[in-house]
Amino acid sequence: MSFKKDFYFCYECKNHVENLEDLLFVEADTSRSFCSEKCIEAYFTPITNFYESIEKKLRKKYAVETEECLEFLSDVTIMEKSMTAPDEIWHYENSINENIYTFINKVSIKEERPFYVIILCTIYDTYPGYVLLSTITESKFLMEEFRIGEEVNLAEHFSDDQEVEGIDISTDEVESIEQKKSEILASHIELHSPADIPVESYELYDEYIEATMDSPDEIFKNKDKAGDTIYTYIKAFDKDGVSFFYFVLCMRIDSASEDAQELIIPILNFPTVDGDLYKSYHQGEQVSGALKN
Numbered sequence: 001m002s003f004k005k006d007f008y009f010c011y012e013c014k015n016h017v018e019n020l021e022d023l024l025f026v027e028a029d030t031s032r033s034f035c036s037e038k039c040i041e042a043y044f045t046p047i048t049n050f051y052e053s054i055e056k057k058l059r060k061k062y063a064v065e066t067e068e069c070l071e072f073l074s075d076v077t078i079m080e081k082s083m084t085a086p087d088e089i090w091h092y093e094n095s096i097n098e099n100i101y102t103f104i105n106k107v108s109i110k111e112e113r114p115f116y117v118i119i120l121c122t123i124y125d126t127y128p129g130y131v132l133l134s135t136i137t138e139s140k141f142l143m144e145e146f147r148i149g150e151e152v153n154l155a156e157h158f159s160d161d162q163e164v165e166g167i168d169i170s171t172d173e174v175e176s177i178e179q180k181k182s183e184i185l186a187s188h189i190e191l192h193s194p195a196d197i198p199v200e201s202y203e204l205y206d207e208y209i210e211a212t213m214d215s216p217d218e219i220f221k222n223k224d225k226a227g228d229t230i231y232t233y234i235k236a237f238d239k240d241g242v243s244f245f246y247f248v249l250c251m252r253i254d255s256a257s258e259d260a261q262e263l264i265i266p267i268l269n270f271p272t273v274d275g276d277l278y279k280s281y282h283q284g285e286q287v288s289g290a291l292k293n
């Protein structure tokens with residue numbers, strides 16, 4: 001016996017593992033490794049429980065505590081496709097360089113309302129290593145809570161080339177945008193009338209974002225309590241004989257990057273048929289001329 005050799009220990013049970021090849025990893029670029037599947041489960045179960053408690057609170061916040069679409073969690077084909085060919089991957093690195101990823105896949109099945117499959121996980125190579133949380137929702141707002149950190153460029157992620165493209169928005173800015181989104185949504189929900197178009201149906205109107213921003217009837221500029229500039233784009237539309245107003249609230253970010261471009265980022269968009277709600281947002285300093293997106 002000698003100390004002059006490599007020793008490996010299971011991260012969970014601390015048992016000595018003789019050979020490097022016998023260690024099990026669930027993520028790349030880390031020493032965290034295990035002697036068995038059983039130890040992987042034992043290690044992650046409390047962490048999974050923690051994330052599930054956050055999901056539970058968010059489901060309560062958006063009033064989607066139970067959803068029929070959750071039954072698709074047991075659909076292997078849908079879950080597998082979401083792990084291997086998602087629409088989006090988000091990456092968050094915490095202050096001690098631990099990485100967590102979210103795979104998001106929008107699924108539309110005939111006769112079903114579209115829903116989002118969400119997988120919070122570690123990744124090994126390019127695919128989920130250990131699934132910390134998987135859930136399904138029709139709520140765009142709940143889905144957006146899982147857009148953590150920075151969006152991963154899928155073409156780069158699934159190619160062998162590991163080069164990372166320069167990103168204009170810093171993590172701090174992404175966080176402040178996310179923070180702003182949830183604040184504005186919370187105050188919006190307070191103003192929202194039960195007789196108005198339901199919040200759950202907002203995404204059915206997403207097609208109106210572009211026209212509203214490209215050729216708004218009016219734009220208002222407001223400073224919020226935090227001193228951020230919020231632009232409100234308003235345009236009237238008619239759908240199947242029903243007139244409504246479409247609103248897009250945007251935040252201006254002064255990018256720190258070299259070209260010092262100004263970014264206008266949508267933070268809340270919704271249709272309304274409610275005159276009171278219209279009045280609540282139809283205020284501020286009127287801006288003429290189109291802003292660059």
Ligand SMILES: [Zn+2]
Nearest residue numbers: 010013035039
């Ligand atoms: Zn072990």
